[in-house]
Amino acid sequence: MKEKIGRVVKVSGPLVVAEDIPQAEMYEMVYVSDKKLFGEIIEIKGNRSSIQVYEDTSGVGPGEPVYTTGQPLSVELGPGLIGSIYDGVQRPLDKLLKKYGDFVVRGAYEPALDRSKKWLFNPVVHKGDLLKTGDVIGEVQETPVIMHRILVPVGIEGKITDIIEKKEVTVEDVVAKIETTQGIKEVKLYQQWPVRIARPVLKRLPPDAPLITGQRVIDAFFPIAKGGTACVPGPFGSGKTVIQHQLSKWSDADIIIFIGCGERGNEMTDVLMEFPELTDPRTGRPLMERTILIANTSNMPVAAREASVFTGITMGEYYRDMGYNVALMADSTSRWAEAMREMSGRLEEMPGEEGYPAYLASRIASFYERAGRVVILGSKEKQATLSVIGAVSPPGGDLSDPVVQSTLRTVRVFWSLDAQLAYARHFPSIHWLRSYSLYADMLSDFYKKEMGEEWIDMRQEAMRILRRESELQEMVRLVGIDALSPKDRLIMETSRSIREDFLQQNAFMDIDTYTSLKKQYRMMRLIHLFHKLSMEALNKGVSLDKIISLPVRVDISRAKLIPENEMEKFDAVEKEIHNSFDNLVKEVQNV
């Protein structure tokens, strides 16, 4: 493969310019110098090609060779991805550690999928069957929860001429042969796919079900659909990463892909150490058995950071093509955009806003557009989804940042994180007035079916109270709390209860970190009931102070600590609320 050689003429950080690369193609993968530093051609001018190199280029100089591969930057797709941790260009970090030690050295290479590991392949088709692209040939139990379906690779269609029996094979063994119009093609357990090209689907569909996350503010107010897109912008310290971690831990997707893109090394370690310990509430198995991690921390080469989101989403599409619901988290897309900016600067391209390249918006859009609910290829026409949630880290938390603005034009859910809420340790610090979800209406049928008709009303009522609170707060600031009518003060109290007893959720407390829809409904109903009865009591002449000092309010505030399997405790609290108000009203009537 590597007989074709070009020559380095210029080195400037991660950008290397080479001359006379034979048949250089855009986005072709090349190896620079005898150190075999791995890079990608990103610009061709005459006989000069600009190469972005995914490793540190110290010690490289003019005259050194550049080896071509004739292939675009691709990832390996096959069994063994789940539970792995890769860098931005799909090098397995665990294997690099064994081979090269605690630090990532240059030119380090290991194949993404273990070549010696044996997988038990179980064929599901027979010799002579006619198969289309995307049809399942056989299955491999990748982890106890994930059945890896071996698909007919894209572009291949025809009659099976050969298929092996159920037996243990490595990823490189041929498991089937298919007779196509272009001759006989071999199928192995793994295939390759260029990361910058979206894997094809049969048809795209609008989303119809929410991605249940167990996070109250998200599920109840700003839901994301399965196959949807969301972004979480916020200044540092506002809890972006915790939200991303919570979603990857608890959302009800089959497969989670977590991309640590230019972020902190210790955060990746946190994920790595925690996920094997945590169990998935639905399967009871360790979360790591459904997770793929991509870690390109901020100190790792910047060009590989640029590639990392594409590496991740390609893997996501691959599992989607097996019929799974996949959720992908990218933390943070700002670092990805900055990597683009850095490369663009070194290419001396004309800068757009804030020095970002002019193609920033289209690049961001092309990434998020790879999400969706789709009918996958194959004769069975099955449905699957790929949801994408991207964190954005705007400088100074300024939402006019070009990365935020370009992202908002593409995504449908906006969780706006607020520094003031974070300072007050209101977590998750998703601001209820500034955030939105364009899926809320689309999903209301689902919620009506799952949680009852009244849920939608309760939710709207809660939003109304929260909105009213912010108006009243303005007023309080001007004239003081005494100027408010008892009813308005009640609204302030209820609103505080919604904020503190419902929206706030402690990610680090075992019992509070995940709330089922059912419990969310019961919690909301308590607050709703208390508010309704308070209004009635006020109308009957009960004083507000008496209502506020009812001891049952403590029970409401502690409702989040009621375990999922003791839902009957909610009945007791509701009964107590009714009793408290009966007594208050009786007192007034007796006087």
Next chain:
Amino acid sequence: MSKEYVTAREISGPLLVVDHIEGAKYNEIVRIKAADGSIKNGQVLEVDGDRALIQVFEGTSGLNLGQTKIRFLGRGVEVGLSPSILGRIFDGSGRPIDGGPSVIPDKQKDINGNPMNPYARDYPSEFIQTGISAIDGLNTLVRGQKLPIFSGSGLPHAQIAAQIARQAKVLGKEEKFAVVFVAMGITFEEANFFISDFRKTGALERSVMFVNLANSPVIERIAAPRFGLTAAEYLAFDLGMHVLVILTDMTNYCEALREISAARKEVPGRRGYPGYMYTDLATMYERAGRIKGKKGSITQIPILTMPEDDKTHPIVDLTGYITEGQIFLSRNLFQQAIYPPIDVLPSLSRLKDKGIGEGKTREDHPDVLNQLFAAYARGREVRELAVVLGESALTKTDLIFVRFADEFEQKFVKQGEYENRSIEETLDIGWELLSMLPVSELKRVRPQFIKKYLSKYTKEENVKDVA
């Protein structure tokens, strides 16, 4: 062996362009001999054909075109390391300036290092007691963390850093401990404060200092922290020591970076700082941490002075996005004579959750922390309201919160420069303050802890209500 070139073509700021060279490599080190015979060091920033762009560490003064001799050394910038670096003081290029002999190296290391494999990292979870309540109680520091101090000019960040260096310890353990101190563009007086403080407390023998003063060459500021961190990696991962790295002042570092970027005529990013500043800072900050199976650790405390106390300034902002939290100093508290003037609300330690609680500090710590934060935040909010409306407009509960906020600043945050509080003392002060509040307001604390700890400070029947 290697050729000497006299083909310098252009000198601009700290940069030198040399023509007609052969075989220069990116990032390699060059030795430059000026017309008067003085020797300077430089590094290749870019090679384009037969032309190289070199940044000169000691500055370009005294260089001319024609007589300047340039030799390419074929290796990156390296530092010679041995256990005898402890107790020594070096300049920003790693040369001893304490009058002692040069170091006989056991090991040569490239100062840029390699990125730590995220898979090799061990999660920082060992609580470091700094003896400062606002840090230990609310923004807990753990081993392997990078926790910057965001300060402003005139604020006592140096005292706080010195106090941490003096008092920091891991509970119940006696281990090899070292301090690496890197000064970048600070004044002689400030550097001297650290040196004499370290000398006074005996910390100097277990310290390594890299000092680049305000009047030292700007370009050395870029190399100084890398020398320091390479030394820290050696002490931590080769010698198994726990290393605390103090980097001061990162603002000067970033300005040096901007100076070079401007000299190279690069497209500037925000406020003239180069677009790659995030990546550049990350390659330093990310060198903090622990490695699985290795004894040592690197904990970083970078100090930066926020220009005009502006926390949206790119230096502050980018640092905050890389580090695991931050300690904010407040001018307002400083003016009220509160030392340390730590504003706990915007301060944050991201790694605290794994370093506190049962078995680490005390079981009630997480709850107390959340409650103190929430109560202080509410107190501050109401206090601001009272400024507008007058105290008479506040409810009875609100007034209690205002008093709480005042007391919190005076009793919890404020302490002496030489006062070393244990974590128990810190938490007990927390409980004492929380006892001012009605028990029904203590929503963040689990009832069993209210019962166990609050009873010391409040009447029995109040606590009974909770259960």
